[in-house]
Amino acid sequence: MKKPKRPFAIAAINSLGGLLMKAGMRDPLSADDLMQQAMRNTQLSDFGDIDFLPALEQLCVALETEAKLNFIGRKIARGSLLSLLERRLKIINYSTRTPAVKQQHIRKPLFIAGMPRTGTTILFELLSQDPHHRFPLSWEVENPIPPANEDSLHNDPRIALAEKQFEQVEQLVPGFNAMHEIGATLPQECVAILAAHFMSEQWVVSYNIPSYRRWLMQRDFRKAYEWHRLCLQVMQSGYGENKRWLLKTPPHIGYLETILEVYP
Numbered sequence: 001m002k003k004p005k006r007p008f009a010i011a012a013i014n015s016l017g018g019l020l021m022k023a024g025m026r027d028p029l030s031a032d033d034l035m036q037q038a039m040r041n042t043q044l045s046d047f048g049d050i051d052f053l054p055a056l057e058q059l060c061v062a063l064e065t066e067a068k069l070n071f072i073g074r075k076i077a078r079g080s081l082l083s084l085l086e087r088r089l090k091i092i093n094y095s096t097r098t099p100a101v102k103q104q105h106i107r108k109p110l111f112i113a114g115m116p117r118t119g120t121t122i123l124f125e126l127l128s129q130d131p132h133h134r135f136p137l138s139w140e141v142e143n144p145i146p147p148a149n150e151d152s153l154h155n156d157p158r159i160a161l162a163e164k165q166f167e168q169v170e171q172l173v174p175g176f177n178a179m180h181e182i183g184a185t186l187p188q189e190c191v192a193i194l195a196a197h198f199m200s201e202q203w204v205v206s207y208n209i210p211s212y213r214r215w216l217m218q219r220d221f222r223k224a225y226e227w228h229r230l231c232l233q234v235m236q237s238g239y240g241e242n243k244r245w246l247l248k249t250p251p252h253i254g255y256l257e258t259i260l261e262v263y264p
Contacts (some may be wrong), residue, residue, distance in 0.1 A: 038085035055198035062209035113252035134243035147238030
């Protein structure tokens with residue numbers, strides 16, 4: 001397979017970083033190290049139910065042994081895992097301190113599911129035009145605490161930060177935005193919500209980790225979707241229950257029975 005053409009600066013950093021990694025200078029990809037760092041960064045210690053831990057450990061092993069990460073790829077992978085653990089700590093902390101979160105009722109959410117590349121994204125964006133629908137925005141999934149309210153949903157200062165992150169994706173993978181448009185205020189897929197439980201197709205499409213994929217296919221997703229529900233409750237706690245959730249990701253199609261259990 002022909003290697004992708006990368007900008008000169010990125011190729012140069014990878015070359016130099018590759019030499020450093022060969023010399024043993026590499027950031028660890030281990031669940032324990034990442035969790036300890038996340039706790040130091042946030043000054044929080046409660047991850048909630050640690051049923052996510054086997055998935056995180058499996059993912060770390062696969063990234064370390066199979067993904068063949070270059071220097072920048074390793075930095076990105078570690079940064080993503082660390083950011084998600086920090087997000088999890090903040091969500092658990094907020095939901096524990098805010099009784100209104102657990103009191104939120106997610107009423108008859110609408111799930112879009114189907115095989116990839118069959119039009120699920122355009123259907124998602126079309127149905128999102130209905131003013132009766134509420135859908136996760138990319139920026140609030142990335143930075144959900146404190147939750148947005150109806151007035152701040154489209155003018156929150158965190159939007160600019162998320163836009164910078166998405167611009168970096170286009171720099172690292174030129175042309176990505178032409179294949180799949182991304183933006184801070186666009187509807188976000190549920191793979192990004194499930195990613196903080198570390199049971200998500202997001203990892204499979206981002207990295208070459210077949211052992212994690214096989215492991216994932218054999219798992220019960222009940223706890224992952226309970227995490228999904230908690231995230232919706234957090235976002236809804238700032239906005240109210242007057243709109244119906246619109247949710248989308250192709251892999252939902254494999255877990256319809258579980259979804260119906262979590263969202264009767």
